[in-house]
Amino acid sequence: MTTLSRVARIAAGLAAVFVLTALCREELTAQSSSPLVQSLNYLGKFSLPGDFAYGGKGLAYNAANNSLFVTGFLNSPLTAEVSIPSIGGTATYLQPLTDPTEGKSGQVNPGDPNNKVVGGYLVSGNNLIVSVYAFYDGGGTSTASHFVRPLSLSTKGQVKGPFRVGSMNPGFHAGYMTHVPQEWRSALGGPALTGQGLISIIARTSYGPGAFAFDPNNITSTGAAPLVYYDQEHMTLGTWGYKTNGVAEQNPYPYVGLGDEIGGVALPDGTSSVLFFGRHGATSCYGDGAPCGDPTDPYKGTHGYPYQPVMLVYNANDLAAVRAGTKQPWQVVPVTKWVLPFTDSDGSYHIAGAAYDAATRRIYVSQVFAHGAPTVIHVFTVPSTGTITTKAPSAPQNVRVVK
Numbered sequence: 299m300t301t302l303s304r305v306a307r308i309a310a311g312l313a314a315v316f317v318l319t320a321l322c323r324e325e326l327t328a329q330s331s332s333p334l335v336q337s338l339n340y341l342g343k344f345s346l347p348g349d350f351a352y353g354g355k356g357l358a359y360n361a362a363n364n365s366l367f368v369t370g371f372l373n374s375p376l377t378a379e380v381s382i383p384s385i386g387g388t389a390t391y392l393q394p395l396t397d398p399t400e401g402k403s404g405q406v407n408p409g410d411p412n413n414k415v416v417g418g419y420l421v422s423g424n425n426l427i428v429s430v431y432a433f434y435d436g437g438g439t440s441t442a443s444h445f446v447r448p449l450s451l452s453t454k455g456q457v458k459g460p461f462r463v464g465s466m467n468p469g470f471h472a473g474y475m476t477h478v479p480q481e482w483r484s485a486l487g488g489p490a491l492t493g494q495g496l497i498s499i500i501a502r503t504s505y506g507p508g509a510f511a512f513d514p515n516n517i518t519s520t521g522a523a524p525l526v527y528y529d530q531e532h533m534t535l536g537t538w539g540y541k542t543n544g545v546a547e548q549n550p551y552p553y554v555g556l557g558d559e560i561g562g563v564a565l566p567d568g569t570s571s572v573l574f575f576g577r578h579g580a581t582s583c584y585g586d587g588a589p590c591g592d593p594t595d596p597y598k599g600t601h602g603y604p605y606q607p608v609m610l611v612y613n614a615n616d617l618a619a620v621r622a623g624t625k626q627p628w629q630v631v632p633v634t635k636w637v638l639p640f641t642d643s644d645g646s647y648h649i650a651g652a653a654y655d656a657a658t659r660r661i662y663v664s665q666v667f668a669h670g671a672p673t674v675i676h677v678f679t680v681p682s683t684g685t686i687t688t689k690a691p692s693a694p695q696n697v698r699v700v701k
Contacts, residue, residue, distance in 0.1 A: 332481065332570035334613065338661070340639050341677040342385035346664075349395075354664035354673035356474070357562060357651035358419030358426070360449065363392055366653060366662060366675070367419045367426060370395040375403045375416050375430060377451065382662075385677060396451040398428045399460075406460045406468065407432040407440040417443070417473035417494055418562075418651070422514040424449055429492060430460065431472035438502045443472035444492070444517055463492060463512055464522025469502035470494055471510055471522060474560070476654060478511065479567035485618035487511040487523035495527070495560045496576070498599075504528050506535040506554045507574040507610060507632075509563060509617065524627045525617040526572075528554075532628035544585030546592075549602060553610060553632055556582040557592070557602025562652025564661050565614065566680040571633075572612040575663050577605045577647040578635070594646035605647040607638040607665065638663075643671050 346354060346368065353370040360367060360379065366389075370376040379393035397403070403414035410432050417429040428445045442460035447453070463471040473494030483489050488511030495504035508527035528534050536551030549555040557579035564573045579602015583590035592603035610632045619625040640647065648666040650673070655662070661678040 332568065334633065335566065335569050335571040335611065335680060337681055339679045339681065341679060343674045343676045344383050344385060345388045346380060346673045346675065347389060347391065348672055350673045351671065352666065354666045355650040356416045356418040357653035357662055357664055358421050359653040359655045359662065360421045361657065365392050368651065368664065369416045372666065373413045373415055373433060375399055375414060377416065393451045398426065398447055398451060399430060399445050400454065400457045402457060402460065403430045406430050406442050407435060410435065410439060418475045420475035420490060420514055421449065427475060427514045429472045429475065431469060434498050435469065435502055436499055438467060440468045443468035461517040462519040463517055464510055465519060467502045469497065470504055470508050470527055474562045474652065476563050476565055478565055482565065482614055485621060486525060487621045488513050490514050491563060491565065493563065496558050500538060501530050505533045505538055507560050509572065523621055525620050526612065526630040527627045529628065534628045534631060541582040541584060544589040546581040546583040546590045546601065549579055549582040552635060555579040555602045556584060556600035557605065559649065561649040562663065564652050564654040566654060566659065567656050570614040572614050572617060574610040575652045576608060576649050578608045579603060579605050594644045604645060607640040607647040607649055609636045609638055611636065640665055640676060643667050
């Protein structure tokens with residue numbers, strides 16, 4: 299398989315910036331008839347209630363109420379259901395902040411004293427699937443990740459789990475989720491995706507986006523089909539931990555870095571695009587914020603300032619090739635990287651979740667602001683398939699701002 303090549307990034311203001319590799323150009327010559335997403339329409343944003351200043355992780359769309367399930371605080375499992383207002387408005391509570399695990403979140407890693415946080419949600423019939431992970435699993439001792447409960451957060455005594463999803467460390471599975479359109483379920487191996495990547499204690503998770511097909515109605519320890527991930531032995535998107543401690547250096551890798559995050563995923567129906575939402579850093583540094591030149595985060599850890607809000611586009615045909623056994627999960631690479639037209643109070647660009655509404659073709663993306671500002675939900679629409687071509691994206695105007 300051809301190695302990932304570097305190409306220059308193209309700056310375009312509020313429009314997207316992407317990197318297209320020679321590898322992806324070659325692979326696009328023999329794909330299924332499902333098109334790649336050529337553009338997104340950016341409609342604007344709305345706010346979550348003020349007490350969501352540090353919430354917004356793990357979005358899931360609920361068609362029954364035209365609403366979103368979302369965390370209230372990044373470092374706890376508290377969950378609410380909120381309305382979707384008009385662009386520029388503020389969401390209201392449909393269900394108040396509640397622990398969806400009913401105190402069972404610690405069971406994903408018994409004996410671990412660190413916070414247990416929600417990685418993602420998925421509405422499946424009358425159930426809410428909730429993934430939970432230990433924020434700092436230094437010993438790699440987590441044993442499970444997913445809970446199943448009724449959509450009504452006030453219903454008590456019916457929480458099931460936690461369940462182990464697949465045979466790998468739960469750090470690979472315990473994050474974002476999304477439905478798989480009917481046309482891709484056979485090729486990808488399941489009706490939904492779950493995954494995780496770039497979280498603390500990186501060796502327990504993917505060094506980049508990860509995705510596994512699974513059945514939310516039949517969660518088992520052998521039921522996750524790997525589609526894409528990058529483990530410690532296969533850092534395809536960039537070598538980890540190569541930077542001098544406490545000194546920020548330019549990040550040579552277009553898709554992954556020490557300060558990067560992946561917050562959500564969507565697979566719009568009628569397309570062959572698997573979309574991962576997160577942030578990418580221009581530098582790489584491990585240490586305290588000031589020596590690393592990161593004004594958005596004073597704490598010791600990984601940094602990459604200045605950051606960009608990004609969407610990594612993968613070709614679902616490549617993931618299907620992994621399912622078919624003709625590729626390994628770490629041999630799959632992004633088709634493009636788009637920079638999204640967001641703003642941030644301090645430039646931290648924490649993209650915490652994504653949810654897709656198939657009826658309206660809307661994608662909701664949450665952005666967590668620093669310093670107590672409210673979390674906002676950005677809204678995109680995926681153009682109809684009649685306006686999307688199967689050519690590889692080749693122009694910088696990938697995100698159109700709709701006024």
